[in-house]
Amino acid sequence: MGPRLASQADDLEVSEATASGAGKSHPLRPPSVTPSVTIKGAAGIHVVSGVALLRPEEQVFEAMLDGWQAQQTARNLSLATIAARLRVIRAFAEHVNSYPWQWLPQMIDEWSTDLRAVRGLARSTLRGYQEAVRLFCEYLTDPAYGWAGECQRRFGSHPVQVCHEWNTAVHVQSNESDPRKRAFTVDELQALFDHADEQVMRIRGAGRKGWLPAFRDATLLKTAYAYGLRRNEARMLDVVDFSTNPHAPEFGDLGVCHVRHGKAMAGSAPKRRSVLTIWPWGEDILRQWITEVRPLLAHDGNPALWPSERRDRIGLQRINSQLTTYRNALGLGPGLDFHSLRRSYVTHLIEAGWDPLFVQQQAGHEHASTTSIYTCVSSDFRTRTLRAALDQTMGQALPGATG
Numbered sequence: 001m002g003p004r005l006a007s008q009a010d011d012l013e014v015s016e017a018t019a020s021g022a023g024k025s026h027p028l029r030p031p032s033v034t035p036s037v038t039i040k041g042a043a044g045i046h047v048v049s050g051v052a053l054l055r056p057e058e059q060v061f062e063a064m065l066d067g068w069q070a071q072q073t074a075r076n077l078s079l080a081t082i083a084a085r086l087r088v089i090r091a092f093a094e095h096v097n098s099y100p101w102q103w104l105p106q107m108i109d110e111w112s113t114d115l116r117a118v119r120g121l122a123r124s125t126l127r128g129y130q131e132a133v134r135l136f137c138e139y140l141t142d143p144a145y146g147w148a149g150e151c152q153r154r155f156g157s158h159p160v161q162v163c164h165e166w167n168t169a170v171h172v173q174s175n176e177s178d179p180r181k182r183a184f185t186v187d188e189l190q191a192l193f194d195h196a197d198e199q200v201m202r203i204r205g206a207g208r209k210g211w212l213p214a215f216r217d218a219t220l221l222k223t224a225y226a227y228g229l230r231r232n233e234a235r236m237l238d239v240v241d242f243s244t245n246p247h248a249p250e251f252g253d254l255g256v257c258h259v260r261h262g263k264a265m266a267g268s269a270p271k272r273r274s275v276l277t278i279w280p281w282g283e284d285i286l287r288q289w290i291t292e293v294r295p296l297l298a299h300d301g302n303p304a305l306w307p308s309e310r311r312d313r314i315g316l317q318r319i320n321s322q323l324t325t326y327r328n329a330l331g332l333g334p335g336l337d338f339h340s341l342r343r344s345y346v347t348h349l350i351e352a353g354w355d356p357l358f359v360q361q362q363a364g365h366e367h368a369s370t371t372s373i374y375t376c377v378s379s380d381f382r383t384r385t386l387r388a389a390l391d392q393t394m395g396q397a398l399p400g401a402t403g
Helices: 056-074 079-096 105-118 123-141 147-155 186-205 211-227 231-235 249-254 280-297 316-329 339-351 356-363 368-374 379-397
Strands: 256-262 271-276
Touching: 056 079, 056 123, 056 147, 079 105, 079 123, 105 123, 123 147, 186 211, 186 316, 186 339, 211 231, 211 280, 211 316, 211 339, 231 256, 231 316, 249 280, 271 356, 339 356, 356 368
Parallel strands: none
Antiparallel strands: 256 271
């Protein structure tokens, strides 16, 4: 049974205004609050100095979490990232049944073993959990924040770094994804899209109104593949996120897809990119959806490209569950997920002979090595490439020879 982690009590100072208003009196602020500390996350901002706490262990631990949250917020990290890290720290504290000034490196060994052997976490997930604990300990042991001294005064002990190279997972290769994850083959992709279309016809033929969401789901899957989109990139598209490509007027006002919610770097806003329409069928299915079907589902004023029946925008869970349902109905393996549509986009473009730099820019990858990880070229493509190279070599060595 882990420690009972109570919410921060009234005698903890959590207002960020303390830092900017240092030295000024406040009718609701105890005079014992340390006024000189102005660093985000510092102990002097979050713990009342010289006052006996009712539940000192719990309250100091909560103050540490609040301080770490403030420090990460100041670094401009996303709120989702911060919340996830805080959950990891609470889970670790509960598992080891102790507070940060009592933690030891051996506890990381035992916790990590439980996560891998019992809960079956992926390697990358385990490393992320360990990294959260490492960062929290790094914050607590930094002299600038004063937590070591605060704990030494109150508890006769202080936090130490418990995550080291010898007791944590090491990131040793660029790609650590589940080896089952792969791209769809062309035949599998065609079967997926055909099955999604069949559901629309089946539901509509039965006279049920659910054909509109089914049509949306089928079009969303095709669009994600047509533009190589990640799940949230596809979900967050608005109708206005398409424009003309002057170099490809045949696509009309759907020649460019402007992705505004791309995968962000740490501490940065979502990364934007523009993806050019390259397949005529992509423009066809989008135009039919926008002009004929979407108006029957979306309420007036809703900008979302993929509206929901109950909310303005479709949820991530709906996207996942629908693809899983279609995949299972076709007897396809769990290695094919929504991200496999993006893998397929990169793979099929490379197999079709598109320039690798163009594919890299379409996918929004910073480095060509990332695009190469996504590329899952088929054995047929590799065989054709090898055969062409051998024929060219033989032709140069023996003029008139054919392979």
